[in-house]
Amino acid sequence: MSQVSTQLDWIGVPLEESNSGLAVKYNTLLLNYENFAEGEDSRFWDAQRLLDARYIYEEHPHKKNLANGLEVEPHITLLYGLENESDFEPIKKILAECAPIKFEIGRISAFRNEDKPYDVIVVEILSKDLQDLHWKIRNEFAVTNDFPKYKPHMTLGYVQKGSCSEIEGESFWTGAQYSCPMVHFSNTSGEQIPIHLSPIVSEARTKNLKIDGKEIEAVLMAGGSGFKIYSHDGKAILSLGRKHHVFSDSDPQMKTIMAYVNLRYQPASSQEMIKNNFMELISSLKATDESFESLNCLSDIKNKKEKINETQPLKPKKVLGESVGSDVFECFEICLFESNIKKAVGKKS
Numbered sequence: 001m002s003q004v005s006t007q008l009d010w011i012g013v014p015l016e017e018s019n020s021g022l023a024v025k026y027n028t029l030l031l032n033y034e035n036f037a038e039g040e041d042s043r044f045w046d047a048q049r050l051l052d053a054r055y056i057y058e059e060h061p062h063k064k065n066l067a068n069g070l071e072v073e074p075h076i077t078l079l080y081g082l083e084n085e086s087d088f089e090p091i092k093k094i095l096a097e098c099a100p101i102k103f104e105i106g107r108i109s110a111f112r113n114e115d116k117p118y119d120v121i122v123v124e125i126l127s128k129d130l131q132d133l134h135w136k137i138r139n140e141f142a143v144t145n146d147f148p149k150y151k152p153h154m155t156l157g158y159v160q161k162g163s164c165s166e167i168e169g170e171s172f173w174t175g176a177q178y179s180c181p182m183v184h185f186s187n188t189s190g191e192q193i194p195i196h197l198s199p200i201v202s203e204a205r206t207k208n209l210k211i212d213g214k215e216i217e218a219v220l221m222a223g224g225s226g227f228k229i230y231s232h233d234g235k236a237i238l239s240l241g242r243k244h245h246v247f248s249d250s251d252p253q254m255k256t257i258m259a260y261v262n263l264r265y266q267p268a269s270s271q272e273m274i275k276n277n278f279m280e281l282i283s284s285l286k287a288t289d290e291s292f293e294s295l296n297c298l299s300d301i302k303n304k305k306e307k308i309n310e311t312q313p314l315k316p317k318k319v320l321g322e323s324v325g326s327d328v329f330e331c332f333e334i335c336l337f338e339s340n341i342k343k344a345v346g347k348k349s
Contacts, residue, residue: 026144027082028186029091029137031101033074033154036180038267043173044074047108047123048156050170055163057118069118070157076103076125077152078183079134081145085187089234091137092185095195096234097219100181100262103127103152108170118158123173125152181262194249196258198231209237211244222261227282229261236261240282243289256281 033044048070056069078101082091106124113119134150137143184192198221209218209230218230218237230237236257238245247254260278263271 024186024188024190026080027085027087027188028080029078029082030184030186030192031076031078031180031182032184032192035182035184036178038269043105043176044123044154044156047170047173050108050167051121051157051159051164055160057158057160059117069159071155074154076130076154076180078130079137079143079145081143082137083142083144087141088185088187088193091141092195092234094137094140095133095183095197096231098133098197099129100179100197101127101129101133101183102177102179103130105173105176105178107174108156108167109153110164110168112161117161119161119163121156121159121164121167122153123156125154127152181258195234196236196249196254196262198258198261209239209244211237211246229257238282238285240286240289243285245285253281 037044051070058069104126106126109122109124111120111122130152131150134152138145138150181197183195183197185195186192198219206217206219207230208215209232210216216232218232220228221231221236222229226240228239230239234248236247236254238247238257247257256274256277259274263274
């Protein structure tokens with residue numbers, strides 16, 4: 001909470017720890033602020049400071065993501081109320097073929113409900129992408145949600161009824177545009193599982209790839225000199241020539257690959273580092289591939305020689321005028337073979 005304490009020190013009272021990860025009744029899809037805002041973008045916290053600390057409602061019964069009634073884990077809810085956690089995989093499949101979600105910041109507004117003992121101060125979010133995805137998923141899966149309209153927003157905090165009306169309509173942040181490359185599936189235990197999104201391919205180019213002996217249809221997401229990145233069933237496939245490497249969300253390299261796929265949506269200050277990380281990954285994979293190719297090639301040569309020797313035993317060779325037996329010559333060949341393996345591996349590693 002040290003970072004949060006620094007951001008919320010203006011309220012002038014000791015902060016109460018938020019119960020992040022608190023169990024809830026339904027699953028949620030959300031976009032986290034840290035995934036679409038640059039590290040130095042403090043405008044959410046600047047907007048939160050517009051609240052009058054005297055009127056912050058600290059008795060909110062639901063303490064998830066809250067400290068003293070203020071939001072400490074800013075996010076945009078894409079959809080709340082997903083009943084079945086087993087829907088994660090089919091939802092992931094839908095989102096994995098979607099482009100990063102684009103949206104624009106609106107004005108500061110308020111949700112004021114007569115049946116609630118508090119008001120909610122929010123930042124409006126304007127986005128066709130969010131509206132389309134919300135209703136697509138809401139119409140296809142079991143959802144408990146009483147709201148007839150979807151109003152994307154980021155909650156700043158909960159305040160006493162009728163207060164903070166002077167900041168409604170505040171527009172210092174209005175018009176700022178963002179693009180989020182991932183959605184998180186927050187389950188009923190409070191665990192957040194990332195789902196990476198993909199750029200829409202201008203012409204839906206597909207290719208049949210052979211992976212582990214099975215032919216699959218994959219969608220091209222990005223490519224460059226000597227490599228292509230495909231998507232299939234929520235997984236990324238990095239093709240280097242004839243070699244295909246498959247990555248899922250559990251693989252640490254997945255983040256590097258998807259950051260490169262979504263390069264144009266990343267902060268300008270991070271793009272060079274993302275490129276370098278991706279090229280380092282390609283270099284390491286190529287080195288591994290070529291080392292194994294060298295080993296396999298040498299192994300094939302040795303196997304072929306052994307088969308020939310079974311039918312045509314090696315004849316004794318003359319070394320410095322002396323007759324040397326075939327067993328000595330075979331030993332020399334094996335040593336040469338092992339030396340070549342070491343050179344091949346050393347050269348590529």
